[in-house]
Amino acid sequence: MPKIIDGKKISQEIKDELKEKVAHLKKQGTEIALAVIQVGEDPASSVYVRNKKRACEYIGIKSVAYEVPEATTQEELLEIIHKCNENPEINGILVQLPLPKHIDEDTVIKAIAPEKDVDGFHPQSVGAMTIGEPGFLPCTPAGIIQLLKRSGIEIEGKECVIVGRSNIVGKPMALLLLRENGTVTICHSRTKDLREVTKRADILVVAIGKPKFIDETYVKEGAVVIDVGIHRNENNKLCGDVDYDKVAPHTTAITPVPGGVGPMTIAMLMNNCVESALM
Ligand code: GUN
Secondary structure: OOEEOOHHHHHHHHHHHHHHHHHHHHHOOOOOEEEEEEEOOOHHHHHHHHHHHHHHHHHOOEEEEEEEOOOOOHHHHHHHHHHHHHOOOOOEEEEOOOOOOOOOHHHHHHHOOHHHOOOOOOHHHHHHHHHOOOOOOOHHHHHHHHHHHHOOOOOOOOEEEEEOOOOOOHHHHHHHHHHOOOEEEEEOOOOOOHHHHHOOOOEEEEOOOOOOOEOHHHOOOOEEEEEOOOEEOOOOOEEOOEOHHHHHHHEEEEOOOOOOOHHHHHHHHHHHHHHHHHO
């Protein structure tokens, strides 16, 4: 039987550790505030934003919500970000993605002051991570490292294969696994023989955004499988990029969907908010 990596439990441990830290900081007179900016009413984004606000409340971080209409112009959004950059009472700024099509995401990400970039998406944060300097780490890949470490899974010397090369997950995941001394390969849609590569993995991280794409034929016996995907199937049930029922019996450890990687992203965002107040 594989070990089921319980992201809900591990994220709760992290949130409880942070709650204690925040209470301690409050006693010393340090308050932490996160600006949460949502443009439009994408239902999935609304769920994420609500969960982020809830996590703030649980830990004792003030969340300052900017929920602005879909028709907000790029200039108006940039103005909100500039105000937050300059407001000393705001420690972190989060702009929920995706943004409406008339707004350029890169421009918006670059407008966030790097010292408030709790998502870790600013080019300065990405550069610092790449060369191992201090800076905010992107929440989903940082959360995956925590899942592995807190489950006692060694990374050093392991064959780590990532499927997906997004700026938010695939690329930073590769850098963080490399930092932990893993041997890292990134696969993507142009990879010639995907199975041949994924079957080498001791640790397989899947972030391709296709429901149940990875079945047992892609996985080496005894691998550790981390599933970043989240989708609703035809029966309105949540599933990942990995076909869990087919893959799980062949693994030594696997993350479920829901309750695997998802809760870790928010826990690491909260961690970045606490760090932002200590900088
Ligand atoms: N949309 C999907 N994932 C994320 C994330 O980690 N941060 C933000 N800001 N938007 C997202």
